[in-house]
Amino acid sequence: MGLKKGEIKMAGVNLNPGIRAPRKTLITVAEWQGEEHDIYKKVTGSSAPTWEADKYYSRNADGTYVLTTVEPADWSTNYTMYYTKESSTRYREILGTRTEDSSIEFNPDIETMTDIRGITYTDVNKTEPQQNLDPFYVLGGSELSAYLAKNALENNISKYSNCFNVYVITAFLGEEGEYGAVMHEQCSILPTSMGGDSYVSMPIEIHFSNVITKGNVDKLSEDFIFSPVA
Amino acid sequence: MDKSQAIINFLKTCPTIANNPLFFNFGKVDNNVNQAMIKADDKTLQKPFIDGSVEKLYTFNIDSFKSASYNPVIDNRNDENSEDFKQVQEVMDWINEQGNNRNFPNFGIDCFIDSMETTTEKPELLIVDAQKNPPTAVYRITVKIIYIDNSKRIWD
Numbered sequence: 001m002g003l004k005k006g007e008i009k010m011a012g013v014n015l016n017p018g019i020r021a022p023r024k025t026l027i028t029v030a031e032w033q034g035e036e037h038d039i040y041k042k043v044t045g046s047s048a049p050t051w052e053a054d055k056y057y058s059r060n061a062d063g064t065y066v067l068t069t070v071e072p073a074d075w076s077t078n079y080t081m082y083y084t085k086e087s088s089t090r091y092r093e094i095l096g097t098r099t100e101d102s103s104i105e106f107n108p109d110i111e112t113m114t115d116i117r118g119i120t121y122t123d124v125n126k127t128e129p130q131q132n133l134d135p136f137y138v139l140g141g142s143e144l145s146a147y148l149a150k151n152a153l154e155n156n157i158s159k160y161s162n163c164f165n166v167y168v169i170t171a172f173l174g175e176e177g178e179y180g181a182v183m184h185e186q187c188s189i190l191p192t193s194m195g196g197d198s199y200v201s202m203p204i205e206i207h208f209s210n211v212i213t214k215g216n217v218d219k220l221s222e223d224f225i226f227s228p229v230a
Numbered sequence: 231m232d233k234s235q236a237i238i239n240f241l242k243t244c245p246t247i248a249n250n251p252l253f254f255n256f257g258k259v260d261n262n263v264n265q266a267m268i269k270a271d272d273k274t275l276q277k278p279f280i281d282g283s284v285e286k287l288y289t290f291n292i293d294s295f296k297s298a299s300y301n302p303v304i305d306n307r308n309d310e311n312s313e314d315f316k317q318v319q320e321v322m323d324w325i326n327e328q329g330n331n332r333n334f335p336n337f338g339i340d341c342f343i344d345s346m347e348t349t350t351e352k353p354e355l356l357i358v359d360a361q362k363n364p365p366t367a368v369y370r371i372t373v374k375i376i377y378i379d380n381s382k383r384i385w386d
Binding site: 060062099101 | 340384386
C-alpha cells in the first residue's frame with residue numbers, strides 16, 4: 001500500500017491527515033566554512049560493509065566519538081549505528097538545541113489600498129525572513145556557539161555577516177530519504193547579547209537572504225546531501 | 231536502559247553504602263540499612279525543545295536507618311546519634327561530589343545527564359521509631375537528576 005495523501009513516514013514521525021506537524025519537523029541548520037576539522041558520517045547501505053580495524057567509530061551519549069578497535073558483535077545488524085571520519089572545512093549545526101520556542105518570521109512588507117468599490121488590494125512588496133533563538137546556550141561541543149561567541153567578543157562583524165548558508169528542512173513534506181528543504185545563501189547569524197543567570201546564553205538572530213535554492217535532503221543529520229530541484 | 235537499575239548500580243559504588251545492605255523500594259528495617267525509593271516525577275515539569283529532545287527529571291530518595299541512642303551528649307565522649315548522622319551526611323556529600331565531577335549513573339545512549347544533586351544541604355530526620363528495640367531513626371536524602379532525553383530528537 002502506498003502512502004496516503006499527507007501521510008509521511010520518517011524517523012518514527014508519521015503525519016496522517018488531520019495530525020498536527022510536530023515542531024521538530026521544521027528544522028533550521030546553519031552551515032559555514034572554517035578551519036579543517038573532523039566530521040563523522042553514519043555508515044549507510046543495505047548491508048554491512050566489510051569490517052576494517054581503526055576505521056569505524058561509535059558515538060557516546062554526550063556526542064563524542066570513540067574509535068572501535070575490535071569488530072562489534074552486532075556489526076552485521078547494527079552497522080548503521082557506527083560512523084566513519086573524514087576532514088572537512090565545512091561546518092553544520094542544527095539550531096534550537098535546548099530552545100523551547102522559536103519561529104521563522106516572514107516580515108512581509110505590505111501595502112494596502114481600498115478602491116471606491118470597497119475592494120481592498122494588498123501588495124506584498126518583499127519579505128525579510130528572520131528567526132530568533134532565545135535562549136541559545138553556549139554548549140560544550142557546539143562549534144557554532146564557540147564561533148559566534150569568539151567573533152562577537154572580538155567585534156569581527158564580517159565573520160557573521162552574509163557568510164552562512166541556512167537550510168530550512170521541512171521534514172513534514174516529502175518522504176523518508178527525500179525531505180523538502182530550501183537553502184538560503186549569504187545569511188547573517190548575529191548574537192544580540194551574551195550572559196544570563198546560571199548558564200551563558202547568547203540569543204541570536206538569523207537573517208535569511210532570500211537567495212533561495214529549492215531542493216531535498218536525504219537524511220536528518222549533519223552529513224545530509226542537499227540535492228537542488230528545478 | 232532501566233534507569234532504576236542504573237541508580238542501584240551507581241549507589242553500590244558509594245563507599246558508605248557498599249559496606250551496608252541496600253534495598254530498593256522495600257526492605258528489612260535494620261541498623262545501617264539503606265533503602266533507595268523512586269518517586270513519581272510530574273510530567274508537566276518536563277521541557278520539550280524544538281528539536282524533539284526533552285528535559286526531564288528523575289528524583290529518588292535514599293532512606294538510611296540508624297539505631298538511636300538515648301544517651302546524652304557528654305564532653306569527651308562520642309555521641310552515637312551524631313556519628314550516625316555523619317555517616318548519612320557522607321552519603322550526601324559523596325552524591326554531590328559525583329555530581330560536581332560529572333560521574334553520573336548510566337541512563338543509556340539516548341539520555342544526557344545535565345546535573346545530579348541533593349535537594350538539601352543535610353539529611354532530613356524523617357522519624358524515630360521508638361517502638362523498635364533499639365529505637366530506629368530514619369534519615370532521608372532526596373536526589374534530583376536533570377537529564378535530556380534525546381530518544382525522540384529528530385536530528386541524528
